[in-house]
Amino acid sequence: IRFSNQENFNEYQPTSVNTAGTFRIDDGTEIVGAIKAKDYILILTDTAAYSMQYVGAPFTFSIRKVGSNCGLVGPHAVVFVNGVVYWMDDAGGFNAFNGTVQKIPCTVEDFVFTTNNPGDLGINYNAQRIVAAAHNSLFGEINWFYPSSSSSVIDRCVTYNYDEKVWYT
Numbered sequence: 001i002r003f004s005n006q007e008n009f010n011e012y013q014p015t016s017v018n019t020a021g022t023f024r025i026d027d028g029t030e031i032v033g034a035i036k037a038k039d040y041i042l043i044l045t046d047t048a049a050y051s052m053q054y055v056g057a058p059f060t061f062s063i064r065k066v067g068s069n070c071g072l073v074g075p076h077a078v079v080f081v082n083g084v085v086y087w088m089d090d091a092g093g094f095n096a097f098n099g100t101v102q103k104i105p106c107t108v109e110d111f112v113f114t115t116n117n118p119g120d121l122g123i124n125y126n127a128q129r130i131v132a133a134a135h136n137s138l139f140g141e142i143n144w145f146y147p148s149s150s151s152s153v154i155d156r157c158v159t160y161n162y163d164e165k166v167w168y169t
């Protein structure tokens with residue numbers, strides 16, 4: 001992860017007189033997505049979650065690993081709602097972060113992620129990068145739109161009602 005000098009956003013080379021810098025994250029092969037939350041940025045790789053927070057001089061930012069085995073399925077499969085970050089992971093689950101990463105119990109997980117038999121409507125892992133999350137504030141819901149196993153375009157939706165802790169497809 002690289003960040004620029006605060007005085008010149010085109011200057012990324014760290015020196016002794018600027019605030020540019022870099023961090024090497026140690027879990028995951030690629031950064032899949034990130035989202036700005038309360039006072040931090042949640043960075044999601046293909047296997048882990050990191051919190052990046054401004055701490056001021058001389059270190060500028062602090063990055064800490066906050067979760068393992070919770071990689072983001074696609075760059076748009078994450079949403080920030082009421083102080084909590086929600087995302088679909090590529091290991092077959094859903095997660096929430098509000099200081100700690102928590103697996104969200106899901107009653108429709110088998111429907112969304114199972115692709116063992118022909119006709120199963122689970123996610124097409126070859127097209128997982130097009131999964132998108134959306135917040136419906138009117139009903140307290142988060143929707144994840146995804147392609148089923150026989151499709152390369154979005155044709156399914158799973159919804160989590162965070163007010164009532166209920167799932168439906």
